[in-house]
Amino acid sequence: MSYSSRTGAQALVESLERAGVETLFGYPGGNVVDIFGFLRNSKMKFVLGRHEQGCVHMADGYARASGKPGVVLVTSGPGATNAITGLATANVDSVPLVLVSGQVPLSQIGTDAFQEADMTGICRAVTKHSFLLKSADEIPQAVAEAFYIATRGKPGAVVIDLPHDVQLQKTSAQYPERISLRAYHPDTAPKPRAVAELARLINSSNRPIFYAGGGVISSGAADDLRALSSKADIPIVTTLMGLGVIEKTSTHALGMAGMYGTEAANIALAEADLIIALGTRFSDRMTTTLKTKGKIVHVDCDPSSIEKNVSVNLGIVADIKDLITTVSSRIKPNSHTSWMKRISQLKRSSKNKVRKFKTSKIHPGAVVEAVAEAASDDAIIVTDVGQHQMFAARYYPTPKPRRFLSPGGMGTMGFAIPAAIGAALSMPNEKVVALIGDGGAQMTFNELKVASDEKLPITFIVFNNSSLGMIERMGEDSFVGNFSNPDFVMMAKALGLKAKRVSLVEELKSAVTNAVKSSHPSLLEVIVDADAKI
Amino acid sequence: MPMQKSERIYRLNCFVENKPGVLARIVGLISGRGYNIQTLNVGPTEDGTVSRMKIDVLGTEKVVNQIILQLRNCVNVIEVTRRRR
Ligand SMILES: Cc1ncc(C[n+]2csc(CCOP(=O)(O)OP(=O)(O)O)c2C)c(N)n1
Numbered sequence: 001m002s003y004s005s006r007t008g009a010q011a012l013v014e015s016l017e018r019a020g021v022e023t024l025f026g027y028p029g030g031n032v033v034d035i036f037g038f039l040r041n042s043k044m045k046f047v048l049g050r051h052e053q054g055c056v057h058m059a060d061g062y063a064r065a066s067g068k069p070g071v072v073l074v075t076s077g078p079g080a081t082n083a084i085t086g087l088a089t090a091n092v093d094s095v096p097l098v099l100v101s102g103q104v105p106l107s108q109i110g111t112d113a114f115q116e117a118d119m120t121g122i123c124r125a126v127t128k129h130s131f132l133l134k135s136a137d138e139i140p141q142a143v144a145e146a147f148y149i150a151t152r153g154k155p156g157a158v159v160i161d162l163p164h165d166v167q168l169q170k171t172s173a174q175y176p177e178r179i180s181l182r183a184y185h186p187d188t189a190p191k192p193r194a195v196a197e198l199a200r201l202i203n204s205s206n207r208p209i210f211y212a213g214g215g216v217i218s219s220g221a222a223d224d225l226r227a228l229s230s231k232a233d234i235p236i237v238t239t240l241m242g243l244g245v246i247e248k249t250s251t252h253a254l255g256m257a258g259m260y261g262t263e264a265a266n267i268a269l270a271e272a273d274l275i276i277a278l279g280t281r282f283s284d285r286m287t288t289t290l291k292t293k294g295k296i297v298h299v300d301c302d303p304s305s306i307e308k309n310v311s312v313n314l315g316i317v318a319d320i321k322d323l324i325t326t327v328s329s330r331i332k333p334n335s336h337t338s339w340m341k342r343i344s345q346l347k348r349s350s351k352n353k354v355r356k357f358k359t360s361k362i363h364p365g366a367v368v369e370a371v372a373e374a375a376s377d378d379a380i381i382v383t384d385v386g387q388h389q390m391f392a393a394r395y396y397p398t399p400k401p402r403r404f405l406s407p408g409g410m411g412t413m414g415f416a417i418p419a420a421i422g423a424a425l426s427m428p429n430e431k432v433v434a435l436i437g438d439g440g441a442q443m444t445f446n447e448l449k450v451a452s453d454e455k456l457p458i459t460f461i462v463f464n465n466s467s468l469g470m471i472e473r474m475g476e477d478s479f480v481g482n483f484s485n486p487d488f489v490m491m492a493k494a495l496g497l498k499a500k501r502v503s504l505v506e507e508l509k510s511a512v513t514n515a516v517k518s519s520h521p522s523l524l525e526v527i528v529d530a531d532a533k534i
Numbered sequence: 535m536p537m538q539k540s541e542r543i544y545r546l547n548c549f550v551e552n553k554p555g556v557l558a559r560i561v562g563l564i565s566g567r568g569y570n571i572q573t574l575n576v577g578p579t580e581d582g583t584v585s586r587m588k589i590d591v592l593g594t595e596k597v598v599n600q601i602i603l604q605l606r607n608c609v610n611v612i613e614v615t616r617r618r619r
Contacts, residue, residue: 124562130555132554183551183611303603303607304604304607307596
């Protein structure tokens with residue numbers, strides 16, 4: 001095939017197709033019109049968001065649910081700057097994402113041209129890497145490198161900034177068959193000595209515990225970890241990002257640790273003689289409650305995350321899946337009878353165990369339990385940020401990996417609605433349920449139109465506590481200004497969704513079940529007890 | 535910032551790809567974490583596609599090691615070594 005007559009814009013679209021992109025999220029503008037021209041007949045599905053932040057969260061939800069990189073196309077200037085929050089959210093949670101932004105023509109860069117923003121400058125601190133392309137000949141190579149970088153080592157967000165005139169240049173450059181970067185070679189193969197040392201520590205410990213982060217899920221190691229946990233009789237606590245590694249009702253599961261974690265998980269960590277931390281960066285939400293006299297082993301694919309927040313006895317740079325599969329054969333089957341007895345005692349006595357909610361108003365935890373009852377194990381739960389998120393983290397059983405999506409690192413309100421849309425597009429056969437606060441809902445409500453346009457049978461559940469709960473509960477009288485809610489049901493209907501409101505405890509279950517079983521995009525507003533404590 | 539007891543000046547020797555934006559990325563990575571660069575020297579190497587950067591930073595050993603690991607994560611950084619000054 002001869003490529004000589006194609007433009008940079010066409011080369012970009014071709015390269016994205018070559019990279020395996022099936023769904024592209026984005027928003028048009030003057031400096032990307034020529035690229036959009038080639039999208040109409042592309043085999044990629046293009047999904048139009050309603051705000052660039054929403055577009056990036058959609059791509060992020062798509063990636064978290066499927067493991068495939070999320071891809072976004074936005075215009076220069078305001079299109080690019082609107083995308084920043086989304087990039088930061090994906091990048092800090094190690095979600096593979098590639099964003100292409102239009103840019104003013106090369107000759108105008110640095111002139112404060114109309115819709116000029118120094119995108120590679122602005123996004124530097126919230127991306128893994130970025131490219132500013134100066135010639136159409138660079139496009140196929142840059143696209144291939146962007147996907148390589150976004151998905152290798154610790155995954156992250158990569159930006160390609162593409163000036164308008166470069167999109168119009170002719171090029172015959174071809175998509176590379178193989179990528180080899182001069183300076184970037186993440187080495188995540190487990191070293192035999194580290195594996196042997198880890199096996200020795202595990203085999204000789206009396207009260208070992210696994211502390212599983214998001215890296216366990218993103219490396220595809222959840223099944224292997226559960227198998228090892230049963231074989232060696234070792235309990236598992238998770239971080240927020242690690243929810244889904246093991247179903248909370250399993251014998252070896254203790255739920256989430258940390259600031260909003262279960263008492264059982266935090267006490268177990270404190271009493272363990274060996275903590276094996278896997279694929280976590282030891283965020284401050286976790287370390288503030290981490291009190292242990294035991295040894296700590298930290299395994300992560302990112303060398304810079306080891307010893308960053310917590311001093312450890314053994315640091316291992318490795319892909320989590322590779323490490324667990326290699327170390328497993330050296331771990332002898334074991335039973336830690338008295339330790340596991342202590343674990344089940346902790347679980348029974350924990351104040352935070354799942355319980356029946358008996359209040360005259362609807363408890364947010366009861367909403368989460370009703371969702372868990374109505375939804376199958378394969379359902380994808382997407383949370384926003386706030387109290388409802390922490391109720392979800394505590395009470396949802398999280399039976400499977402990539403089925404509980406939450407913007408852990410950035411804590412970005414407004415994530416859930418667009419991320420649920422992205423998740424639904426990547427997993428068309430799974431039910432998606434978004435759990436959203438009434439504050440966060442008002443940040444990205446506009447994106448609901450995409451769910452109705454695309455006929456996605458997502459269930460959006462808004463927890464209406466008439467407050468910015470998590471912030472208002474911080475102090476006795478935190479001032480937040482004049483917060484009030486619109487009529488969510490009317491708004492959702494105006495955007496083409498089926499919508500209902502429920503406020504009576506007796507009606508909660510059937511309302512949630514109907515909403516979850518609905519085959520239409522639907523929204524359920526639940527009037528919850530604003531005084532419920534997490 | 536007053537110099538703390540355990541703080542020292544470390545010289546970081548970086549070999550980086552000679553590409554636009556690399557200097558900004560490296561400086562941003564250090565300054566974005568609140569550390570001050572004392573001196574910075576960028577020059578060519580015999581290989582025109584590689585530049586050499588000498589960066590003096592003030593920090594504790596732990597902090598400087600962290601900076602080095604972050605620099606090594608940087609897609610355009612070929613090698614970083616350090617030496618106490
Ligand atoms: C974009 C953004 N702005 C501000 C915050 C700070 N913040 C964290 S939780 C919260 C309140 C959330 O309120 P709501 O969405 O109603 O959820 P609730 O806590 O009531 O469940 C705020 C303002 C944030 N996390 N994200």
